[in-house]
Amino acid sequence: MTCAQWLPKYLWSKRAFGVRDMRTREHILRRFVAAFGPLPMDGFPKALALEFRDKLLADGLAADSVRTFLAYTHNFFAEAMNADLCTANPFKGVKR
Helix, strand or coil: CEHHHHHHHHHHHHHHCCCCCHHHHHHHHHHHHHHHCCCECCCCCHHHHHHHHHHHHHCCCCHHHHHHHHHHHHHHHHHHHHCCCCCCCCCCCCCC
C-alpha cells in the first residue's frame, strides 16, 4: 500500500476515535503525501524522512512546527505498523 492509499484509512480511523486536531493532522499529512504519496509504506527510506524534515526547515517553518509535523508523520507510520502495512517506522529517531 502506498502512502497516498493509507492516508484516507488513517484519517478515517482518527475521526472514528474522536481525535480533536483533525484539521491540523490532515493538513500536515496531505503535505507529506503530496511529496511522497506514490511511495510504498513498507520500506520507506529513513533518508526521505530526514529529507522531509530538512525541507520543512528550509521552507522556513519554526522549530515547533517542524516538531509537530514530525510527530504526526511518526504516528502515521506507527499506525501503519499496527495495521501490518510496514515493518519499520522511518520517522523513529528523526530528531525533532
